[in-house]
Amino acid sequence: MKNLRSMLRKAALVMTVLLLSLVVFGAYNVSTQGNRWFSSSANTHLRELRANATAGNVYDRMGVLLATTDINGKRVYNPDSNIRRSMVHVLGDRQNNVGYGVEAFMSNRLYGFDTSPLVKLSHALRGEKLKGNDLRLSVDSNLSSRIAKLFPKDHKGACVVMNYRTGEVLSLLSFPNFDPDNITEVTKQDKNRPFWNNATRWVSAPGSTFKVVTLASALQNIKNIENETLNCSGIIEFPGGRHNLLDAGKAVHGDITLRQAFTKSCNVVFGSLALRLGDAKLLSTAAAFGMGDYFLFRDFVVENSSYPKFNRTQSEIAWTGVGQSALQISPLHMCMIASSVANGGDMMEPQLLLREINPNNEVKEQFSPRVYKKALSKEHAQIISDYMYSVVQNGTGTGAIVKGYRICGKTGSSEIDNQEKSNAWFIGFIDEENYPYAVCVAVMNAGSAGKIAAPLAGEIFKAILGVR
């Protein structure tokens, strides 16, 4: 009987802990992801909840009114259809077709859902609608609509512009986009999925832009790699021959330095670097850049990026080193990677919200930049930045040159199964004190990055710098 009691006590303790773990698990998940669930497009009740509150205004960084509520309680967007289209994936729409837009994801602030129950009750008793707060965003609507015009027509893709010192996102575009004031059945049935935000929620292999990460790993792990002479024979052969690694256009570069290999985007050198480093070291550098992280940013819902973990053959590892295989990264994350190089190794958390202003026109909350993580050391960031400068000066990225400014970048053409042409990527930044901006461009099914993405990025840089 005594033994039974002591065992009973132990078992009861475990069961109590199990029951309490329900509370812990639930509270943790709701506090970290509750708002993400709430604002997802799966939540069809958001519209009813919104009907009971009057949403505040949304302004861009220049003070342009992006969205407001009229006397009848209807949500009104900017009168310019180009601005509406270029802002729709940031803002969202009335029906919450675009999940996680500001109108949904920040609805607690915008609709005042987070006001205390007592205030809510007093509003309800007086028969008044709850009034939400105004938001000032970091996006630049004019710049965004200009960039949207530059983007190749009829192509899917994304474009992100951010300030690499603060993480403020100036422009976040997904293509195809749509007009929130003119949603038709055609928009809903479109197989190109205009509602889907390609900048944050589409993850794919980023092609040679990923060589930035491979390069960082090589600098960190192989001593004196910069001065080594590397050899490109034009091919790395693997048993079976089906997955041999080749250079674009079957080029053979011969003996070259690391800088030249990066400038010419040599697959063979970077593939063999990945093999020399091994999967574990490449993975740990990729993890430092945020691959495999569970992104819980305050202002954005971003699909997690992943580094392939299973079936790692030698050819898989080599292909990962050049940004192919099963790598999955979103354009916003690629832009953060470019930003971390530009910002001396500090990766900033992407920021969208600048200020929250209450109905009495007082600033309720001012948001300041946050460092997301330290991706690499200052010295290595400087070296990679130099290499990226040569890519734009005399490598694959010459299309992005803007005369009189120091532009750094890297191209990437990623080949996707069952797709006619490759996806054209470009990541880069302006290395100038007064213009701390990084850009990521991804055009799906477009062809060579040097021909499509780099010139597009060049135009975007010109638009940012205000030069013709």
Next chain:
Amino acid sequence: MRKNKKRLNKKRINNNSLVDKLAFIIVLFIFSGFAMLTLKNMDMQTLIITIAVPLIFLMSTTLIPKIFFADKLLLSLVNFLCSLGVLVLYRMDPAKGINHAINYVVGLIAMVAIMLVVKNLSRFRKLFPIIGLFSLAMLALPVVAGKEIGGAKAWIQIGSIGFQPSEVVKIMLVVANAYFLSKKKIFYSMAFTGMCLLLLVFQRDLGTALLYYVVTLIMMFVASGNWTLLAGGVIGAGAVAVLGYSLLKRIGFAHLERRLLAWLNPWGNYRDAGYQTVQSLLAIVNGGAFGLGLGAGNASQIPVKETDFIFPFILNEFGMIFGVCLVIIYIIIFLRGIAVAMRCNHRMHSLMAAGCSFFIAFQTFVIIGGNINMLPITGVTLPFVSYGGTSLLSSMGMVGVIQGIASINKRHIMQDELLADIGEGLA
């Protein structure tokens, strides 16, 4: 010695008055809930139930402990959960609310009946082996003549009344295992439970099979104090789960794969496989900390909200803080049952009370865990609250077992006191 005892009695009286206050608050809560529904519906039926349910609550919490000895705290908390179930189900669908109220009364009667049986357990000693055979026969019934609901074939339809034998057998399982284990016949217990599990697998009711397995394992561990047995049981279950999953989905357990998928990635499949889980989570976050208010919720989209998903429905209208309180109430019910098991003089009594407490607690854990996506959905009910006559009946029956054991304990204490008094008197 006498002084000590007086202090003890005094303490008990104070506790009782505390429980009375608790019962008063609960009645107030239930009454105001129904009053709100009356104001909303404005009909006679709602008015009647507004008076009837608090009345049932008051009568049962005051009268039952007066006539028989019963743990009042346990009784009032269980009554609270049942009447909460009536309230919420009535708000969903008045017909179901009325049905649940009737089931609640039947459950109370069953509870008292089982209490009386358990109280005089020694008279039924010869019946125990028969209980084992009888439960096996009952579990075999749906396999032969069952009706399929939600992928499982666990129901029997007799005329217009449908019932789930596996619910009723829960109590018999605990009693039979307590009997075997108190006699240290661990192999009998293993064989018996194994056959029950096999029959449940044939019924494709894996949620209930999980409950049976875990509760029996805990009872075996408590009775034997054998850590290797526990470890073997847990590892064995893991191996069976992995092996069984790959085998079973080929032979007619198609709903298993969907549930696993829904558990791992509900948001990726929120239109089909993950629909239930996603709707459940949305109901919880839409409700927020304080809920949208009774009758003002928006969780009517959740599938099977009357049974498996009643918890998120309640949270949607009453708020997450209320949900935390509900979990705490279940913990108190569980610990109250364990306290009864601790005070027993007899191994079998102790195992019976403990088995029933673990059953209620683990079932709560499994279903709420499924609702908040901590565990895969298993299709078991939330004890006392979920709609379903057999389920409520078996939960109340288990409380009856605990109460019966409690009254045996009380009798022992009184006998001891009497002996002590006589001893003192003689001295």
